[in-house]
Amino acid sequence: MSKSERVAGTVANYVDERTGAAKWLKKNLNKVFPDHWSFMLGEIALYSFIILLLTGTFLTFWYDPSMQEVEYEGSYQPLSGLKMSAAYASTLHISFDIRGGLLMRQIHHWAALLFMVAIVVHLLRVFFTGAFRKPREFNWILGIGLLTLGIVEGFLGYSLPDDLLSGTGIRIAEAIIQAIPVVGSYLAYFVFGGPFPGEVFIPRIYTVHILLLPGIFLALITAHLMLVWYQKHTQYPGPGRTEKNVVGYPLMPVYMAKAGGFFFIVFGFTAFLGAVASINPIWLFGPYTPAQITAGSQPDWYMGWLDGLVRMAPPLETHAFGHTISWNILIPALIIPGILFTGMALYPFIESWMTGDKREHHLLDRPRNAPNRTALGAMSLTFVLVTLLNGGNDLLATHFGLTINQIMWFSRIGVLVLPPIAFVITKRICLSLQRSDRELVLHGKETGRLVMLPHGEFIEIHEELSPEKKWTLTAHEQLPPLEIAQENQAGVRNPKGLRAKLQQYASKSHQEQIEKPSAKDVLELGDGRH
Amino acid sequence: MTSDNQSNEIAPLTDPGIPAHLHRKSDLDPKAAKKAERQVGILFIISALGTILFIYSYTFMSEKIFIFLPVLGNSNAKQLFLGLGMAISLFFIGMGAVHWAKTLMPDNEVVAQRHELRSEEVDREDFVKTVKEGAAAAGLGRRSIIKRTLGVALGLSGLTPLLLLRDLGPLPKDDFSKTSWEAGTRLVTDPGDRPIKPSDLEIGAVAQVLPELPAGKERKLEDIGKDAVLLIRIRPAEFQLDAERLSWTHEGIIAFSKICSHMGCAVALYEQTTKHLLCPCHQSTYDVTRAAKVIFGPSARPLPQLALALDAEGYLVAKQPFTEPVGPSFWERDSS
Ligand code: HEM
Numbered sequence: 105m106s107k108s109e110r111v112a113g114t115v116a117n118y119v120d121e122r123t124g125a126a127k128w129l130k131k132n133l134n135k136v137f138p139d140h141w142s143f144m145l146g147e148i149a150l151y152s153f154i155i156l157l158l159t160g161t162f163l164t165f166w167y168d169p170s171m172q173e174v175e176y177e178g179s180y181q182p183l184s185g186l187k188m189s190a191a192y193a194s195t196l197h198i199s200f201d202i203r204g205g206l207l208m209r210q211i212h213h214w215a216a217l218l219f220m221v222a223i224v225v226h227l228l229r230v231f232f233t234g235a236f237r238k239p240r241e242f243n244w245i246l247g248i249g250l251l252t253l254g255i256v257e258g259f260l261g262y263s264l265p266d267d268l269l270s271g272t273g274i275r276i277a278e279a280i281i282q283a284i285p286v287v288g289s290y291l292a293y294f295v296f297g298g299p300f301p302g303e304v305f306i307p308r309i310y311t312v313h314i315l316l317l318p319g320i321f322l323a324l325i326t327a328h329l330m331l332v333w334y335q336k337h338t339q340y341p342g343p344g345r346t347e348k349n350v351v352g353y354p355l356m357p358v359y360m361a362k363a364g365g366f367f368f369i370v371f372g373f374t375a376f377l378g379a380v381a382s383i384n385p386i387w388l389f390g391p392y393t394p395a396q397i398t399a400g401s402q403p404d405w406y407m408g409w410l411d412g413l414v415r416m417a418p419p420l421e422t423h424a425f426g427h428t429i430s431w432n433i434l435i436p437a438l439i440i441p442g443i444l445f446t447g448m449a450l451y452p453f454i455e456s457w458m459t460g461d462k463r464e465h466h467l468l469d470r471p472r473n474a475p476n477r478t479a480l481g482a483m484s485l486t487f488v489l490v491t492l493l494n495g496g497n498d499l500l501a502t503h504f505g506l507t508i509n510q511i512m513w514f515s516r517i518g519v520l521v522l523p524p525i526a527f528v529i530t531k532r533i534c535l536s537l538q539r540s541d542r543e544l545v546l547h548g549k550e551t552g553r554l555v556m557l558p559h560g561e562f563i564e565i566h567e568e569l570s571p572e573k574k575w576t577l578t579a580h581e582q583l584p585p586l587e588i589a590q591e592n593q594a595g596v597r598n599p600k601g602l603r604a605k606l607q608q609y610a611s612k613s614h615q616e617q618i619e620k621p622s623a624k625d626v627l628e629l630g631d632g633r634h
Numbered sequence: 635m636t637s638d639n640q641s642n643e644i645a646p647l648t649d650p651g652i653p654a655h656l657h658r659k660s661d662l663d664p665k666a667a668k669k670a671e672r673q674v675g676i677l678f679i680i681s682a683l684g685t686i687l688f689i690y691s692y693t694f695m696s697e698k699i700f701i702f703l704p705v706l707g708n709s710n711a712k713q714l715f716l717g718l719g720m721a722i723s724l725f726f727i728g729m730g731a732v733h734w735a736k737t738l739m740p741d742n743e744v745v746a747q748r749h750e751l752r753s754e755e756v757d758r759e760d761f762v763k764t765v766k767e768g769a770a771a772a773g774l775g776r777r778s779i780i781k782r783t784l785g786v787a788l789g790l791s792g793l794t795p796l797l798l799l800r801d802l803g804p805l806p807k808d809d810f811s812k813t814s815w816e817a818g819t820r821l822v823t824d825p826g827d828r829p830i831k832p833s834d835l836e837i838g839a840v841a842q843v844l845p846e847l848p849a850g851k852e853r854k855l856e857d858i859g860k861d862a863v864l865l866i867r868i869r870p871a872e873f874q875l876d877a878e879r880l881s882w883t884h885e886g887i888i889a890f891s892k893i894c895s896h897m898g899c900a901v902a903l904y905e906q907t908t909k910h911l912l913c914p915c916h917q918s919t920y921d922v923t924r925a926a927k928v929i930f931g932p933s934a935r936p937l938p939q940l941a942l943a944l945d946a947e948g949y950l951v952a953k954q955p956f957t958e959p960v961g962p963s964f965w966e967r968d969s970s
């Protein structure tokens with residue numbers, strides 16, 4: 105036994121005698137994790153969060169969350185002597201007078217963008233592969249919670265520097281609060297401690313940004329990961345992969361080394377972005393004042409779709425009985441996002457209602473094998489994409505020589521018409537991919553090699569797939585649509601008639617499939633293969 | 635097994651099982667393994683060099699050097715090399731670890747079994763029993779006085795945090811409907827706080843103005859947020875206003891609240907040729923000649939117009955306060 109082994113042994117013994125940890129660790133160090141690039145998306149989100157914690161803590165050492173007016177005396181000459189809030193002055197101080205301060209600010213902001221991208225792409229992976237199905241519905245909801253809070257946290261974060269651009273964002277947020285019927289003006293006064301902008305908003309959101317939300321994030325992320333751990337990871341279909349097993353690499357050492365290494369890669373990547381790519385150059389915008397604005401003001405991308413919705417809203421207000429209801433604000437800023445996020449959170453339950461499937465699932469779907477779900481996903485993505493584009497309508501207009509008017513009408517019509525089109529097209533693509541899978545399994549791969557038959561006809565040689573590949577392409581199950589009785593035995597119509605009809609319809613649409621090849625099909629064709 | 639009409643699943647192909655393990659070069663050839671080890675070592679050394687670059691930039695590099703990078707433009711060299719040093723030092727630790735795991739650590743796939751998450755039937759029954767017994771022991775079902783009073787107590791105590799939040803801010807009263815403009819308030823330039831005569835504005839000019847401050851009062855951002863006004867001068871013949879609104883202008887000078895009636899941004903862009911005011915936030919566009927009527931965008935109301943007059947000394951003043959609330963809408967706004 106080497107000396108270091110002896111030391112390690114002593115330490116381990118000491119800890120185990122007091123905690124009994126060895127038993128638990130022994131089991132969990134051998135935990136098996138399936139390997140696939142798409143399983144790293146959640147990891148990227150986690151690592152960006154850690155990076156945000158580290159860089160954010162650094163920023164707190166100099167950032168001064170105060171709206172007190174000060175005169176700028178730092179080293180950035182163009183703003184010298186200007187009156188501004190202490191928050192803005194301290195952010196300038198971090199950027200110009202603290203070595204590495206600008207770097208940390210930029211890494212913090214890049215990591216925030218990466219965090220949101222990773223969450224969204226991770227969510228898409230989970231959605232399109234059906235990983236949210238029983239027993240993982242809780243984790244889906246936790247994920248939606250993290251996404252929602254991430255948007256809020258990011259918005260509060262880029263409001264902290266209190267520059268002209270971020271102040272404009274806060275101005276708009278205030279208008280949304282103010283527009284809420286009945287309680288709006290009260291809420292706005294409570295949040296801002298009086299009229300906008302007041303002097304308490306920045307200190308308040310600071311507490312939320314660095315204490316309240318990060319605390320909630322930590323709790324939710326912990327619960328999220330504990331569930332992944334406990335329920336074990338899903339895996340893609342393939343040879344030897346079943347609903348009853350997990351195939352992959354053990355945590356110790358392979359997975360630890362890869363995951364640990366990957367953290368450094370992500371951190372290094374954000375540091376690279378922070379080094380070379382300027383982001384949020386607040387000194388160019390100037391301090392916030394309600395009477396000024398920068399042209400072409402754009403929020404961060406994860407808010408852009410909301411901005412796009414607000415921009416395309418028709419100018420509708422109701423004036424009645426001495427009250428005003430601003431539909432042009434409420435619908436795009438609160439009602440549609442509310443419906444979207446609630447729908448997203450409930451989707452696992454909606455799908456299980458459509459399919460009537462209440463079983464556990466640990467094997468992932470290939471997106472083409474769930475055409476209806478994939479099409480729904482494509483439809484929602486199209487919706488968000490159109491709104492996101494409209495959020496940059498002024499930039500699009502100048503870049504492509506269009507008028508804002510053209511883009512607005514394109515968006516208004518597009519946001520209603522394009523999503524259903526995306527649904528239909530995606531579903532067709534899925535079904536034709538299924539058809540080509542079927543062809544592949546039954547007739548093999550085209551090789552491009554031609555041979556001449558004795559009677560002069562040319563045919564192409566098809567190469568048979570390996571049994572592994574064939575299995576991978578046919579491992580999914582295909583359920584028939586539900587049979588829901590629309591009438592009971594006595595011929596009386598089902599009292600829940602409408603719902604039953606709806607479910608029947610949804611189920612039929614959801615189970616639309618190209619029949620996968622069976623063992624019999626393969627056998628029958630076995631001899632006739634060219 | 636053949637598929638018959640009763641079964642859901644058509645007879646599937648057979649699962650060939652996990653494919654045989656393919657050995658890597660470094661598993662078989664000690665030389666290849668040694669080479670992989672060296673590669674990992676090199677990656678870690680690159681990382682160390684990155685840290686040295688970081689330390690050098692932090693300590694010795696001047697802040698005054700700028701270098702030009704294609705696409706990215708002028709960059710501060712100190713900040714650039716600090717960042718690159720840090721990026722290299724972190725990135726290559728990661729690359730080293732991953733390369734190590736990929737080439738030298740075992741790559742045999744392992745199979746673990748899953749277990750149903752649902753608890754055993756006996757455990758579930760035991761659980762229900764425990765809960766029932768516990769509840770029975772507490773006697774919540776029988777002791778209705780306790781049940782009801784506990785409900786009341788818990789419900790009421792929930793009010794505490796709500797009430798505690800009450801002092802977050804004052805009540806709005808009618809603040810949203812008021813600005814500092816009153817009859818006779820002078821218009822002053824922003825910045826500069828100088829009173830304005832009509833002759834100060836040429837045709838086609840725009841100016842941002844604020845109400846003159848009473849002596850000894852300081853201007854706060856929340857005042858500017860409601861009081862900011864745009865003054866625009868055009869040829870009087872170009873107005874298409876009713877008699878009342880026309881009487882609010884003065885020799886072609888017209889004044890509007892600068893706070894967008896949509897969501898409160900500053901309506902800052904004035905296009906001289908079309909006489910349009912544009913809000914950059916969501917592109918609501920207002921026609922100056924027609925009392926800031928909305929001609930494009932999500933805004934539902936014109937910008938409130940401020941009635942102008944001249945005082946005894948010939949300076950522009952407000953003839954009266956705004957006749958409607960400025961800025962975004964709110965529930966109590968009376969638009970009738
Ligand atoms: C998911 C988590 C987080 C997100 C999405 C996020 C996002 C942001 C963003 C976008 C900014 C603006 C940066 C800029 O361009 O100036 C910001 C600023 C800031 N953040 Fe965070 N942040 C997160 C977590 C944290 C944490 C955990 C802390 C502290 C412990 C923190 C401390 C700060 C501070 C002090 C600032 C203002 C300083 C400055 O802007 O230079 N953040 N945050």
Ligand code: FES
Nearest residue numbers: 894896897913916
């Ligand atoms: S705030 Fe002016 S258009 Fe929305």
